[in-house]
Amino acid sequence: MKKLLVFLKNYKKECVLAPLFKMLEASFELIVPLVVSAIIDVGIVHRDKNYILQMCLVMVALGLIGLVCSVTAQYFAAKAAAGFGTKVRHALFAHIQTFSFSEIDKAGTATLITRMTSDINQIQSGVNMVLRLFLRSPFIVFGAMIMAFTIDVKSALIFVVTIPLLSLVVFGVMALSIPMYRKVQERLDKVLGITRENLTGARVIRAFHKEEEEKNRFEEGLESLTSMQNYVGRISAFLNPVTFVIINGATIVLLYTGAAQVNIGSLTQGEVVALVNYMSQILVELIKLANLIITITKAAACGNRISSVLEMQTSMPLEQDIKKYRNQKEIQDKIPMVQFSHVGMAYQGAGAESLSGINFCAEKGETIGVIGGTGSGKTTLVHLIPRFYDATAGKVLVQGRNVKEYSLEELRQKVGIVMQKAVLFQGTIRENLCWGKADATDEELYRALETAQAREVVEGKEGKLEAYVEQGGKNFSGGQRQRLTIARALVRRPEILILDDSASALDYATDARLRKAIREMEGSPTVFIVSQRTSSIQHADKIIVLDDGEIAGMGTHEELLEQCQVYREIHESQFKKN
Numbered sequence: 107m108k109k110l111l112v113f114l115k116n117y118k119k120e121c122v123l124a125p126l127f128k129m130l131e132a133s134f135e136l137i138v139p140l141v142v143s144a145i146i147d148v149g150i151v152h153r154d155k156n157y158i159l160q161m162c163l164v165m166v167a168l169g170l171i172g173l174v175c176s177v178t179a180q181y182f183a184a185k186a187a188a189g190f191g192t193k194v195r196h197a198l199f200a201h202i203q204t205f206s207f208s209e210i211d212k213a214g215t216a217t218l219i220t221r222m223t224s225d226i227n228q229i230q231s232g233v234n235m236v237l238r239l240f241l242r243s244p245f246i247v248f249g250a251m252i253m254a255f256t257i258d259v260k261s262a263l264i265f266v267v268t269i270p271l272l273s274l275v276v277f278g279v280m281a282l283s284i285p286m287y288r289k290v291q292e293r294l295d296k297v298l299g300i301t302r303e304n305l306t307g308a309r310v311i312r313a314f315h316k317e318e319e320e321k322n323r324f325e326e327g328l329e330s331l332t333s334m335q336n337y338v339g340r341i342s343a344f345l346n347p348v349t350f351v352i353i354n355g356a357t358i359v360l361l362y363t364g365a366a367q368v369n370i371g372s373l374t375q376g377e378v379v380a381l382v383n384y385m386s387q388i389l390v391e392l393i394k395l396a397n398l399i400i401t402i403t404k405a406a407a408c409g410n411r412i413s414s415v416l417e418m419q420t421s422m423p424l425e426q427d428i429k430k431y432r433n434q435k436e437i438q439d440k441i442p443m444v445q446f447s448h449v450g451m452a453y454q455g456a457g458a459e460s461l462s463g464i465n466f467c468a469e470k471g472e473t474i475g476v477i478g479g480t481g482s483g484k485t486t487l488v489h490l491i492p493r494f495y496d497a498t499a500g501k502v503l504v505q506g507r508n509v510k511e512y513s514l515e516e517l518r519q520k521v522g523i524v525m526q527k528a529v530l531f532q533g534t535i536r537e538n539l540c541w542g543k544a545d546a547t548d549e550e551l552y553r554a555l556e557t558a559q560a561r562e563v564v565e566g567k568e569g570k571l572e573a574y575v576e577q578g579g580k581n582f583s584g585g586q587r588q589r590l591t592i593a594r595a596l597v598r599r600p601e602i603l604i605l606d607d608s609a610s611a612l613d614y615a616t617d618a619r620l621r622k623a624i625r626e627m628e629g630s631p632t633v634f635i636v637s638q639r640t641s642s643i644q645h646a647d648k649i650i651v652l653d654d655g656e657i658a659g660m661g662t663h664e665e666l667l668e669q670c671q672v673y674r675e676i677h678e679s680q681f682k683k684n
Contacts, residue, residue: 109413110229113193120186124237127179131172132246136253139383141165143257146376183237191230198222198412204420207494208454213415216299221415225291225408232405235398243395250384257377261363265388268356272392275348279341280399286338287407293331300324345396353389360385441506442467443632444491444602450499451486460486461655464500468648470601471630473621475643477676478652484636485526487652488604491634492521504602522600522631524608528587530579535564536571538590542597554596557623559616560589584611592620596627604634609642617642640677649673 114121141161149158202210202218210218247269254262304311304320311320364378449464461483468474476484489495490502493509502509509517522542530538539551551571555561563586567573579587588611595603603624609617621642624633635643643649644663651659651666651673659670666673 109416110194110409113190113197114186114233116193117186117189120182120189121237124179124182124186125241127175127182128238128242129245131175131179132242132249134168134172134175135246135387136249136384138165138168139253139380139387141168142383143374143376143380146379147374148376179238183234186237187230187234190233191226194229194412195222195226198226198415201416201418205418206420206496207489208496209418209420212454213418214295214299216302217295218415219302220291220295220298221408221412224294225411228408229405229412232401232409235401239394239398240402243391243398246391247388247395250387254381254384257380258367258373260367261360261373261381264356264360264363265385268352268385269388272349272352272388275352276345276392276396276399279345279396280403283338283341283400284403284406286334286341287404288410290331290334290338291407291411293327293334297324297327297331300327342400345400346393349389349392349396353385353392357382357385442503443470443472443505444468444634445503445506446487446490446500447503448500449490449497449502451483451490451495452498453495459498459655461490461497462499463656466648466650466657466660468632468634470632472647473625473633473635473645475646475649476634476636476652477638477640477643477649477673478658479672479676481654482652483655484652485606486655487650488523488606488634488636491602491604492518492523519598520601521604522595522598522602523604524588524592524595524606526607526610528579528584528591528608528611530575530582530587530590532577533575534569534572535567535575535590538575539571539594539597542594543599546597550597551593554593557596557620557627558589558593559612559620559623560586560593563589585613585616588612589616589620596624599627599629599631601629601631602634603631604636606636607638610638614641621645640673640680651676 141164145158145161148154149161199222202222205213251262251265251269254265300320300323304324311317360381361378364373364381367373368375368378445467446464449461450459451461452459464487466474476487478484486495490497491504491509493512493514496510504512504517504520531541536551539554540546542554543550548571552561552564555564563582564570564573575581579590582590588608592605592608609620612620617639621635624631635646637643640663646663649659649661649663649666650657651670653672658672659666661669667677
């Protein structure tokens with residue numbers, strides 16, 4: 107949590123003024139019991155109406171000044187807290203964007219969402235409350251005790267005993283509840299994860315008629331969260347009754363001793379009332395402090411969770427030591443566009459490598475087909491090129507340079523990739539296509555659409571390029587989404603184009619036209635086509651057949667039919683054996 111305080115450095119003025127104005131308000135509040143005492147001992151005793159009226163006006167003035175101070179303090183505290191929350195959210199989001207797929211897999215999407223939303227809201231609320239009350243409440247508590255000493259030392263000793271006793275209860279509860287609030291947030295992560303799975307997989311759940319099972323799973327997670335919240339809530343709720351018991355007990359003792367001293371003339375009635383008022387102020391402020399402590403414990407737990415994400419180091423820093431390449435001559439055509447040299451890849455926590463011993467070259471303008479059974483490592487292989495994951499053994503070279511020697515921005519400007527799952531973002535078709543190139547002209551967009559066989563999709567929509575796209579592209583069919591995502595990758599005109607099983611929803615004729623259009627593209631990009639269908643890759647210059655993370659065969663379609671049993675079995679399972 108301490109590491110997050112750096113985000114308050116631009117709000118130093120607000121962090122000073124907010125507590126300052128709160129303490130000014132508290133100072134005026136501490137004067138009020140003395141005014142009440144004077145009204146009783148002077149005005150009421152001597153029946154001096156003018157004096158009573160004057161003192162009442164003084165009380166009103168103190169109240170108005172306190173109100174102005176309170177509103178001012180609230181303004182500065184809210185400004186600092188809102189600014190702090192905004193900066194933390196921006197920093198966390200920017201840091202998450204630097205993560206490779208490995209870090210995102212490790213942290214989990216659900217917990218990252220929780221930390222970006224709920225956790226930051228909690229610490230923002232905590233900062234606001236601390237600036238307003240953290241100094242004010244102790245100031246009034248100890249101020250009331252000091253003021254009590256100015257009235258009567260013997261009675262003030264009751265305050266000396268009461269305040270440490272209350273502090274022991276408050277800080278004891280805080281020590282117990284901080285680790286429990288951390289567990290509450292962890293269980294909230296789990297519930298959010300289940301919710302996210304159910305919403306994204308709603309169709310699959312209904313298709314397999316698993317609604318009741320998923321409801322039960324959600325209820326189990328919710329019951330676990332509820333039970334932990336109730337447990338922590340009971341501990342926190344212990345504060346109020348114990349605080350009231352201690353304060354009311356102290357008030358009874360105070361009235362008893364005060365009454366005895368009034369009888370012997372050591373104290374006046376007004377001074378007893380002032381002492382009781384000070385005790386009441388302590389009661390109110392300690393209840394506020396108790397609630398503040400609960401808020402701080404939640405904020406501290408959430409702050410530690412956010413800090414843990416910010417402390418996660420990405421395995422792929424944005425800038426690498428590439429100075430030695432800045433004066434390098436242009437790459438000669440004879441150097442392969444992409445080269446895998448003894449590449450191995452193992453996911454974090456995996457027992458074995460997903461890829462091992464991968465060796466091949468892809469020349470400029472070549473089309474490389476990648477095929478294999480489910481789980482053979484096809485997607486893992488192509489994800490190593492743009493460095494979504496890093497190879498754990500060997501080297502992946504692009505234009506003769508190790509991909510680790512590129513900055514991510516430079517590397518990914520060379521690569522256009524279309525994922526297995528076609529994802530469109532809420533907005534217009536134009537906004538989605540311009541992800542590939544922000545300043546793309548209409549001519550460039552339509553050229554990419556024609557190559558991706560998606561022009562008819564856009565022409566058929568009202569507004570054409572300005573047609574609205576719902577979240578996730580829900581108002582488009584699966585094939586339309588795939589063609590639009592291919593067009594988005596083509597707008598950039600990348601040197602390396604990766605199609606990761608991205609034409610699975612297309613019919614054979616459209617798929618064939620798409621592959622023909624890509625081969626005829628200007629600039630002759632190196633194309634990687636990952637597919638389950640041999641028809642999609644049979645015209646590739648080179649086909650890589652993967653089996654359990656290793657290359658089982660490499661060559662043209664005809665060569666593999668003769669030499670590679672794995673490829674032959676895949677092909678014959680899709681076409682009748684001649």
